[in-house]
Amino acid sequence: MKQFLKFSANEVIIIAHFFKGIILLTIFISFGAFSEPVLAETVDRMFEEQNEETEIPQTEEPHSPAVETTDADSPSFLDSLFRIVLGLGVVIGLIYFIAKWAKRKTGFSNQNKVISNVGGVPVGQNKQVQIINVGKQYFLIGVGENVELLTEITDEDTIEQLEADHREMEQNTPNNSTWSGVDQLLNKELKSMKASRSKILEKLEKKFNK
DSSP states (O other), X not given: OOOTTOXXXXXXXXXXXXXXXXXXXXXXXXXXXXXXXXXXXXXHHHHHHHHHHHOOOOOOOOOOOOOOOHHHHHXXXXXXXXXXXXXXXXXXXHHHHHHHHHHHHTOXXXXXXXXXXXXXXXXXXXXXXXXXXXXXXXEEEEESSSEEEEEEEOOHHHHHHHHHHHHHHHHHHHHHOHHHHHHHHHHHHHHHXXXXXXXXXXXXXXXXXX
């Protein structure tokens, strides 16, 4: 039987696009941070070339030792690293709130399973008939704009069949639920983010270690 208040196909698509948008935003922030040192280096090089072209020959004087630029590069590297961490923090925060929203959407969670959803069927647009188990009692409710109690199920044969179906549903839910598909998509995107972040950090280390 179908899971109570499960995600619709449109909601799954919206969640998937939302996660992709978050990932693109993080990558944009990261590359924005990396482009700043390169831009500064290009501008400095342009001014140096202009100074060399306009320089007037003068009496040679002892040249002062060249000042190392490693100290100037360090803040840029730290700034880039800070932006990466900040971007990942925003992504993790948004994922946390989305997970809480998804948990509410899928229905009431109770570790003791005193109250549980047995299943239901749609009977119209945004309308369903659901069977709720409270302790050893089963209730038939209508879910639409309002939630309404229709009747209590007391037939023993029907209750035995409901319990058998409920046990089967609990065994199959981890593999067949809609949320499982969203979770797999999220894990795939997170692995992709970690791989791209590792490549970016390797490039930064190579650049600043030259």
